[in-house]
Amino acid sequence: xLEGLWSVEVMSPKGGISAGVFVFQPRRVFGDFFEGGRxxxxxxxxxxxxxxxxENYSVTGDVEVIHYADDTHPSFxxxxxxxxxxxxxxxxxxxxxxxQFSAQRVDDPDRQWSLRLIxxxxxx
Numbered sequence: 001x002l003e004g005l006w007s008v009e010v011m012s013p014k015g016g017i018s019a020g021v022f023v024f025q026p027r028r029v030f031g032d033f034f035e036g037g038r039x040x041x042x043x044x045x046x047x048x049x050x051x052x053x054x055e056n057y058s059v060t061g062d063v064e065v066i067h068y069a070d071d072t073h074p075s076f077x078x079x080x081x082x083x084x085x086x087x088x089x090x091x092x093x094x095x096x097x098x099x100q101f102s103a104q105r106v107d108d109p110d111r112q113w114s115l116r117l118i119x120x121x122x123x124x
Contacts, residue, residue, distance in 0.1 A: 001035045001054055001096070002026070005121040008041065010103075011114045012075040018043050022117065024052065039063055039086075045070050050083075054090065059101065061086030077111060086115070 002024040010018040020043030027037040035054040039061055042048055050063030067080040076082070088101035101115040 001029070001090070002052070002059070003037075003123055004119050006099075006117040006119050008043075009116040010043075011116070013112070014075075017073060017075045017113075018045075020044075020046070020048075021120075022048065045073060046076075052086065057090040057092060059086065059088040059090060059099075062106075063103075075111070075113070077105070077108065082107060 003026050004024060006022045006024065008020050008022050010020070020041055022039055022041040025038040025040065026035050029035045034056075037052060039048065039050045039052050045067060047066050047068055048063050049066070050061055052059060052061035063084050063086060065076070065082050065084055072078055072080065083106040084103045085106055086101050086103050088099055090096060090099070097119045099117040101117060103113045103115055105111040
């Protein structure tokens with residue numbers, strides 16, 4: 001369902017802040033009703049690693065964000081490591097090549113972002 005390489009545009013309530021990639025690697029797939037697996041990715045300042053599930057067309061994820069280069073981004077805060085929760089809804093009748101997710105820091109729920117994902121590579 002989500003397997004593949006996705007570009008990710010991260011937008012704060014004040015405007016765009018970052019772009020990177022996610023790779024969704026499913027571990028368990030049961031048709032369109034359930035999928036679970038790993039999310040790996042990064043951008044020029046951070047790497048991302050975590051887990052996701054899709055159940056009844058709802059996507060949730062728990063992702064660790066690790067800073068590795070240059071300055072931390074003000075929208076993310078000064079911490080070099082933190083966790084975010086992802087959430088989104090899939091429409092079974094809509095193109096799944098472009099998705100909208102929301103994200104928020106686990107330890108600071110006031111830090112929220114919207115994510116636009118575009119599938120760039122789908123495994124054959």
